[in-house]
Amino acid sequence: MSPKLLALLKVDQLAKDSAAVITVRGLQKRYRSTVAVAGLDLAVQRGEIFGLIGPDGAGKTTTFHVLAGVMEASAGDVQVLGRPPGQARMQMGYLTQQFSLYLDLSLEENLRYTAGLRRVPPARYVERRDRYLELMALTPFVNRRAGQLSGGMKQKLALCCALVSQPQILLLDEPTTGVDPVSRREFWDVIATLAATEGTTIVVATPYLDEAERCDRVALMSAGQIQQLGTVPELRQSLGLHRLEVHLAQASDLGRAEVALVGEEMGDRGGTVIVDVQTFGDRLDVLVADRQAGPQQVRSRLGDIAYVDLTLMPPTLENVFVTRLRQQGSDPPFIPFPEQTPRAATPAAGVAIKAEKLGKTFGDFRAVDDVTLTIRHGEIYGLLGANGAGKTTTIKMLCGLLVPTSGAMELAGEKQDLRRSAIRQRLGYMSQKFTLYDDLTIRQNLEFYCGVYGIRRSQRRARIDWVLATCGLEGQGQLMTGRLPQGWKQRVAFGASVMHEPEILFLDEPTSGVDPLARRQFWRLIADLARQGTAILVTTHYLEEAEHCNRMGFMVAGRLVAQGSPQEIKASQPGQLLELVAEPLQAASNCLKAAMAPWRVAMFGDRLHVVVDEPPQDIPQLRSRLQAAHITLHQLRPIPFTLEDAFIGIVQRAGG
């Protein structure tokens, strides 16, 4: 039987089951000539958290629109709670990708309006508003305008709005895009609580695959169809691969090791069991087809490169995602920058950006306070911090868009008059908000930026073609930019910001909302630019990406609280990190959080990270605590800190 037929039978089976609250059969959606969804089948059961993952432009948002009843399907049958979606709207809450909030209204006004829209009786409204605001820790801001909230808080408010009518089904379209790791986890804790206590069915799309691991079932979607569907362990097993974590003795060997492992014979896969190699700052993740031959081959390929540790682990959901999509050939190509201009003028390792006690005050709000940093040419500097910590304000000051209230700075060797066009020509800036014109075609947008940055006419064609090819948009230059999926717009915007070969590049969350494959490609381009001598300042909420940075700074409430290389940051973390595999995991997390400081406990995919100060005493205590709560502990082992652990610790300890 064909897999498609099997899937259909499965859906029918589920539909008969009264537990299925959403059934979709043969859903299709076409926009004029483009097909967004091409025959989608799925069934979601009552009370489950159902994850939808897939590359940008896979048709996830369109599927959500149809499920939410705000868009007509071109073909197919969709039933929500046994009715067409249009008739089940009042039983659903829908969180769209764009913030669906009125930014000029206060939190309370936003909530009241949604409650009115969804016919919530006034008495119930007040009770629910208070409960959910409390749950999301938004109560102190109830009279603040939504526009003044940080990204993470906006998403929580949007979730509050969706919850105020107590829907049976929650549709969440990338709710944590652009949200920092701490807020992200808080958001997911709330979702898990809802699913557990109120029996809400949740369908969620996310670009963070560690979040997807918290789902009961996950569907991998691409090209408008579901490629694979199952529980997280099922998906991992189906891959039939093993993951080898390789920790090297010297971080400087990483590049060499990657080349050695990938092998010279990229085209000839016959003799190799190595399927994929990925660098994570201080370690390599190698996917191997065989648990015996794999480690052997890795050892032999590494040759004289010294490694500390070689651990065989189960593959992650990200491995599944990347491998499956590679098999379909949707890996964006890495194309080196065309006709690079040799950089004789910039002295290697010269200072590109220097800030001395930089500060910025808006009214009585101190957005940035005493920031001192130096970034050299050829260096990638990561600026990390929670939403609203002042990263964007810092970047705007450093690239000369905002005048600092206090402090001094130097940009490309200049101290004065930083808005001169001669300096601006040497900078590249990709802001968080899209800098592309939605009502121009992609090519027109790129041509506009070529003109703005004064790229020579003879080079324009090659550069634009390079951006299009890198984005996987060859021959699509005449497409309206506004019609692109969010992740693709981001790719074009990135291309537009580097087209003029800036000496100094500012990237404000370049990868937010971009799928894992494209993110890898971004970082290869960033690394390539850095090798050419470009100084790069980048912000990101993907901490595993931040491992690519040479140095980084952590911001909390406008201040730089820690700086250093990834290794230094991780080494400076207090205590010992423990990894726990427990069941049920959410209960374990809640139980430990109740007993310890919240920053010590964090959920990482299907496991828990816990920081303890005195392992000999704390571990037994921890075990007994979990036992008392009837939680089965499958595994507990000490592990080194990752940057994400460091982030959670630094931000929560400093923020209180």
Added chain:
Amino acid sequence: MKRILAQARKELSQFWRDRLTVALAIVLPLLTLFIFGFAIRLGSQDLPLVVQDLDISPHSRAYGEQLFATNQFKPVPWPLDRPVAAALDQGQAKAVVVIPPDFQRQITQGQPVTIQVLIDGTDANNARFLQNAIRATTNAFNQSLVPQPLPLPVTVATRLWFNPGRQESLFIVPGVLGVVLWIFPSLLAAIAMVREKERGTIIQVYASDLRAEELLLGKGLAYLGVGLVEALVVIGLAMVIFGLGFAGDPTPFLLGTPIFLAAAVMFGLFVGVRANSQNAAVQGVALVGFLTALLLSGFIYPLANIPFPLSMVSNVVPARYYIALSRDAFVRGSGWPGVWWQVGMILVLGLVLFAVARRLLHRMKLPD
């Protein structure tokens, strides 16, 4: 009904929050009122006129003086040796009167005499006015020369009804009300509608079971409220500054104004439903709303002068009926018997706009 009120309430909070919009909502209509009220003058005064007197006799001088006796013309000196056509060519005069050399001699001999008049025809309206004015002066001059046999068989006794002083603002300002109260409420409503689409907040509305009419009435109600405040301010100031007062029964006007404002808001919402960006919405209101209210409403140019296919369009311009209503209230004062029809038409057109907007929106779904 509750949801309509919730919608209206949210809309008003949003409007009120943006102080710039609030200021513009009041200042712009007033500015328009003043510009139109003070700047438009339909009657012509002090038109530059060259009189070339080739006769230089008591009669020719008397004729010339009679031309300038009213304030309609302003003399432009012109040397005798220069060709008079040049005065028109160079734009120094709008008309030229040439009195022939034997003017007095021929008159005294009882022979008919012809004077030449050249009129700048660029501005057709003005040209007609000049022609009439010079004719009238010449007739009067003729009568002073040749005593008419008394009594004349037919005489005309004219009396201006309604606006005895021929006060111009009495004609213009009630018309301005029609234009101002049409454009600004509709502009605000159109922007409010399209903003939800631009920001994506409309999806939340679609995701609830709010119906199209509830959405339209909710937003409409809010901007009807804003429009009423605008109307109060604009009409109040118009009455004070331009000395307008109700000429008769004000009830048709007082009832017609809210209906007209509601129609304007519905028009704005209709544009907002069609447009996809604020720019498009503003242009839509400005182009369609403003032009029709200005040109096809009888505000300045008489409705009867609009040629055939366009005259059909003017029948569906609500401002046309409101201007008639407003002129009746402030100038004519005939009350219900004279204007019940206008109030009815505004109501019908408002309902049609509502129905069309509702029809466009009724799916309450994202477009494909």
